[in-house]
Every structure is written in C-alpha cells, then in structure tokens.
Amino acid sequence: MFSSLRKLFTSEPDPRETRRPLWNAVVATARAPHWYAQGTVPDTLDGRFDMISLVMALVLHRIDEDPAQGIAGVQLTELFVNDMDGQMRQIGFGDMVVGKQVGRMMSALGGRLGAYRAADGSDALRQALIRNLWRGEAPAEAGLTHVMAEVAALRAVLATTPVSDLIVADQLVGTAR
Known part of the structure; x- marks a missing residue:
C-alpha cells in the first residue's frame, strides 16, 4: 500500500516518454503536406489517422526486426493510444465512447500492420493503400503512384537506420520534404 502511495507522490519519469521524440x-512524417497534396490522401480526421497508422506500421515493422528493442515498439504504441485518446477527448467524445473508439483504432492499426508488410510496388500493397487511405475508392493514378513511391522511400530510409538509432530519433531522417 505504501508503495502505491509513494508512486503517487514521486516524480519518476514515465519510461514511455523516452519514445516521445520518435512518436513526434x-x-x-504522416502530416507532411506531400501526402495530401501530391498523394491526394484526404486531409480529414480519418485521412490523418490513416497516414499516422501507415507511418507507424512501417516504423513498428523496423523495430520488430530487432527483438532486443521490442519494448520500444510497445512504448511507441502506448503513446499512439494515449494521443488518440486525448485527441478524441479534445474533439468532444465522452468517456463512454472513447474506449470503444480507441479499441477500433488499435484494431485498425493491427490490420494495417499486417497489410503493410506487402512488398513495395506489389499489387497487395497497392490494394492495401487504396482500401485504407482512400476507403476503397482508387484515387487518381498520380496520387497512388506518389504514395507508393514515398512508402518505398520511407522503408528504404528505415532499413538503413539501425533500430537503436531509430528508437531515439526525433525525425525520420531523409523523409522531410
């Protein structure tokens, strides 16, 4: 009991906060204007969530390649959940709805983690992007081509970044436009 009370009054840092720069x-990266302008991803709440989920999935795939860094992926995912929870509360969702919505968002992220393992340039990736970013409505070819090229470029950058460097990164190097 005293241990629980002590935790309330001590200022031990939240270990997840070490992943805050990577989350940011x-x-x-997901909010970069090129996704929405050249890529024609809808600049809506759903479109922004979809882009964050895409970039998050690619980063988590890279972290998963180094099992010793697994806790970093968990911490990053917890920041995702906390941020989504806070965003929904800020929009005005009540307590009764937030939990269900966060559950749906986690389910969506889980599905995207699987779908975005498809190889760059593949039809499977193309279909996953259309399904998730444009809700099944194929965009103009130029937009889809742009997004597919940028996904490949982001994966290439992530592949050359050691996971130990990635998990402390404050930017996804080479991805700024």
Whole structure:
C-alpha cells in the first residue's frame, strides 16, 4: 500500500516518454503536406489517422526486426493510444465512447500492420493503400503512384537506420520534404 502511495507522490519519469521524440517524428512524417497534396490522401480526421497508422506500421515493422528493442515498439504504441485518446477527448467524445473508439483504432492499426508488410510496388500493397487511405475508392493514378513511391522511400530510409538509432530519433531522417 505504501508503495502505491509513494508512486503517487514521486516524480519518476514515465519510461514511455523516452519514445516521445520518435512518436513526434511519426506524426510529423504522416502530416507532411506531400501526402495530401501530391498523394491526394484526404486531409480529414480519418485521412490523418490513416497516414499516422501507415507511418507507424512501417516504423513498428523496423523495430520488430530487432527483438532486443521490442519494448520500444510497445512504448511507441502506448503513446499512439494515449494521443488518440486525448485527441478524441479534445474533439468532444465522452468517456463512454472513447474506449470503444480507441479499441477500433488499435484494431485498425493491427490490420494495417499486417497489410503493410506487402512488398513495395506489389499489387497487395497497392490494394492495401487504396482500401485504407482512400476507403476503397482508387484515387487518381498520380496520387497512388506518389504514395507508393514515398512508402518505398520511407522503408528504404528505415532499413538503413539501425533500430537503436531509430528508437531515439526525433525525425525520420531523409523523409522531410
């Protein structure tokens, strides 16, 4: 009991906060204007969530390649959940709805983690992007081509970044436009 009370009054840092710079980099990468302008991803709440989920999935795939860094992926995912929860509350969702919505978002991220393992340039990736970013409505070819090229470029950058460097990154190097 005293241990629980002590935790309330001590200022031990939240270990997840060590992943905050990487989380901010994921969000910044997903919010880069080129996705929405040249890529024609809808610049809506859903479109932004879809882009964050895409970038997050690619980053988590890379972290998964180094099992010793697994906790970093868990911490990054927890920041994702906390941020989504906070965003929904800020929009005005009540307590009764937030839990269900966060559950749906986690389910969506889980599905995207599987779908976005498809190889660059493949029809499977193309279909996953159309299904998730454009809700099944194929965009103009130029937009889809742009997004597919940028996904491949982001994966290439992530592949050359050691996971130990990635998990402390404050930007996804080479991805700023």
